[in-house]
Amino acid sequence: MFIQSSTPKSTLRPVVATRIEPGLLARQLRPRNPTVSVIVPTLNEARNLPYALSRLPRCVTEVIIVDGRSTDDTVEVAGRLRDDIRIVEEPRKGKGIALKRGFEAASGDIVVMLDADGSADAAEIQMFIEALVAGADFAKGSRFLAGGGSVDLTAIRKCGNRCLTGAVNLVCQTRYTDLCYGYNAFWRDCLEFVPVDVPGFEVETRLNMLVAAAGLNVVEVPSHEFCRVHGASNLHALKDGLRVLRTIIRTWRQIRRGECRTVRSRQVELEPTVDVEAIA
Amino acid sequence: MRSMIIVPGRAPAWVRDQVRLAADGLTDDGLVLVAQSDAFEAPVHLPGTLGASTLLGVSRTGFPIWTGRRLAIWGMRRRQDRTVVVLFDGARPVTALGAALVARVRRERVTVNDLRSPERRQSAWSRLLGRATCAVAHERVASPRPQPDVRRALVYAICNHDRAFAELVVKTATAMSAETAVGWRFVIQSDDAAVTSVVSESLGSDFVSVEGSPQVDILHACDVVVVAHGPHDDLAEEAAREGAAGVIVGHPIADRMTRRLDGVFVTRHDVSSVIVALESARGRLYGEMRPAPEIRRDAEALLASVRGLALA
Numbered sequence: 269m270f271i272q273s274s275t276p277k278s279t280l281r282p283v284v285a286t287r288i289e290p291g292l293l294a295r296q297l298r299p300r301n302p303t304v305s306v307i308v309p310t311l312n313e314a315r316n317l318p319y320a321l322s323r324l325p326r327c328v329t330e331v332i333i334v335d336g337r338s339t340d341d342t343v344e345v346a347g348r349l350r351d352d353i354r355i356v357e358e359p360r361k362g363k364g365i366a367l368k369r370g371f372e373a374a375s376g377d378i379v380v381m382l383d384a385d386g387s388a389d390a391a392e393i394q395m396f397i398e399a400l401v402a403g404a405d406f407a408k409g410s411r412f413l414a415g416g417g418s419v420d421l422t423a424i425r426k427c428g429n430r431c432l433t434g435a436v437n438l439v440c441q442t443r444y445t446d447l448c449y450g451y452n453a454f455w456r457d458c459l460e461f462v463p464v465d466v467p468g469f470e471v472e473t474r475l476n477m478l479v480a481a482a483g484l485n486v487v488e489v490p491s492h493e494f495c496r497v498h499g500a501s502n503l504h505a506l507k508d509g510l511r512v513l514r515t516i517i518r519t520w521r522q523i524r525r526g527e528c529r530t531v532r533s534r535q536v537e538l539e540p541t542v543d544v545e546a547i548a
Numbered sequence: 549m550r551s552m553i554i555v556p557g558r559a560p561a562w563v564r565d566q567v568r569l570a571a572d573g574l575t576d577d578g579l580v581l582v583a584q585s586d587a588f589e590a591p592v593h594l595p596g597t598l599g600a601s602t603l604l605g606v607s608r609t610g611f612p613i614w615t616g617r618r619l620a621i622w623g624m625r626r627r628q629d630r631t632v633v634v635l636f637d638g639a640r641p642v643t644a645l646g647a648a649l650v651a652r653v654r655r656e657r658v659t660v661n662d663l664r665s666p667e668r669r670q671s672a673w674s675r676l677l678g679r680a681t682c683a684v685a686h687e688r689v690a691s692p693r694p695q696p697d698v699r700r701a702l703v704y705a706i707c708n709h710d711r712a713f714a715e716l717v718v719k720t721a722t723a724m725s726a727e728t729a730v731g732w733r734f735v736i737q738s739d740d741a742a743v744t745s746v747v748s749e750s751l752g753s754d755f756v757s758v759e760g761s762p763q764v765d766i767l768h769a770c771d772v773v774v775v776a777h778g779p780h781d782d783l784a785e786e787a788a789r790e791g792a793a794g795v796i797v798g799h800p801i802a803d804r805m806t807r808r809l810d811g812v813f814v815t816r817h818d819v820s821s822v823i824v825a826l827e828s829a830r831g832r833l834y835g836e837m838r839p840a841p842e843i844r845r846d847a848e849a850l851l852a853s854v855r856g857l858a859l860a
Binding site for chain 2: 318321348349389419494495
């Protein structure tokens with residue numbers, strides 16, 4: 269059986285079609301009304317945090333701020349913005365490291381990655397959750413689908429993103445339209461297939477390649493990227509682009525050598541212990 | 549009586565507020581068209597805000613304020629009875645002069661609303677064309693701009709007996725980052741003594757102060773009026789009609805949009821949303837702003853002049 273999304277074809281786009289086999293990810297046990305954890309890595313984002321959190325939908329049950337040694341009052345501001353906020357202080361810098369800490373701290377059924385600069389519309393989380401509840405394992409935001417867009421992408425970044433996306437589509441046999449976008453959501457039980465072991469902005473690329481290699485069901489959700497509200501981005505197009513390229517090559521080698529964990533290998537591990545009939 | 553306001557060039561946010569207020573006043577006499585050669589300056593576009601459209605907003609009389617573009621400025625429109633050409637620092641002088649000439653040819657009553665700063669040096673070409681525009685017009689209404697507004701924007705939160713709302717406003721004030729808080733000052737109207745004690749213990753009186761009874765003079769002097777959704781909505785609406793910004797907290801449509809067509813900002817009942825609404829309304833997010841009383845004064849002067857000219 270192939271997953272059929274209940275949402276319109278124009279808004280959600282399956283990019284990795286996977287045959288569901290019973291009991292693999294305990295999909296049947298996933299709740300219809302999941303709890304949602306939002307992970308927000310921050311570094312000197314005190315002025316932007318209200319913008320990032322102002323449109324969070326009511327279904328969000330937990331917000332985790334992972335702060336990488338901010339020198340402004342980011343931590344103090346975050347603590348006052350919402351009652352349900354949890355602050356994790358991470359001494360090391362890097363988006364990948366911060367996200368890893370956030371994933372470890374998350375307790376929700378669904379984990380959402382959200383940038384702290386106010387460039388993402390948190391109200392879109394609802395669409396990501398709908399895609400996940402409809403059957404996807406991993407919902408990745410895309411600025412290049414119909415309904416998505418960006419007012420922040422420069423020509424150089426857009427071109428680099430296209431090339432890197434094409435490279436990943438070639439080696440992973442996917443149909444991604446946007447590789448380097450940090451607005452993603454997934455079921456927390458998928459984390460065992462995607463070890464976050466890169467420190468910087470290449471973390472999204474690594475995740476996107478690993479979920480494809482693992483055979484998870486990935487759906488793209490259109491998303492609109494706005495401009496950063498205050499301050500300057502920590503992203504450097506050339507330096508981080510090269511890091512992404514190195515990550516693609518490294519991950520590709522791992523996939524070829526069969527070093528990535530896949531749903532099929534997980535099934536072999538689980539077979540003696542999981543009673544599929546009972547779950548069904 | 550039909551009126552038109554022409555904005556030649558990319559105008560800053562405070563000109564947008566000024567034009568909107570003047571347009572709102574002119575709808576008392578009939579339909580109003582606001583023609584812009586360029587979109588208003590918006591360095592930041594926030595989720596939930598409306599982009600450029602054919603509708604600038606809905607006036608206090610309930611009539612729509614329509615927008616036009618360059619073709620309307622250059623005469624491809626119905627004849628208007630009154631035309632106001634707005635001059636500001638950075639305006640396109642050729643467009644302004646052309647618009648004034650076209651309006652004169654079409655036998656419209658032309659007023660130049662001069663919002664240029666006397667201190668700012670302009671090129672000889674701009675000065676010449678500006679003078680020509682004023683000469684073509686029937687009348688010039690100058691609004692001498694003050695020096696850049698460096699004072700703190702004043703927020704007046706009307707809470708009455710609503711303790712939860714008063715606490716939300718106090719939380720909002722405390723949750724602002726140090727860099728943001730520099731631009732703001734809060735006055736909370738609350739009958740609850742507990743709110744006064746919380747504020748006096750935890751916050752400086754130059755940043756947040758509490759008033760027991762509603763003060764009309766603060767209401768007129770403030771830049772933003774914040775109320776909880778309910779019986780005091782009309783105060784926020786009145787503020788928006790008077791050149792200040794009105795913010796309604798806990799409004800049911802706040803999940804979908806951030807500003808109503810009558811100019812009132814709407815937010816959810818949470819700290820982040822209120823901070824974003826305040827910053828959008830009168831923060832430095834969109835550059836330099838002007839105090840609400842000055843915007844109101846200049847708009848009233850323009851309206852009086854335009855109406856007097858029409859009668860003559």
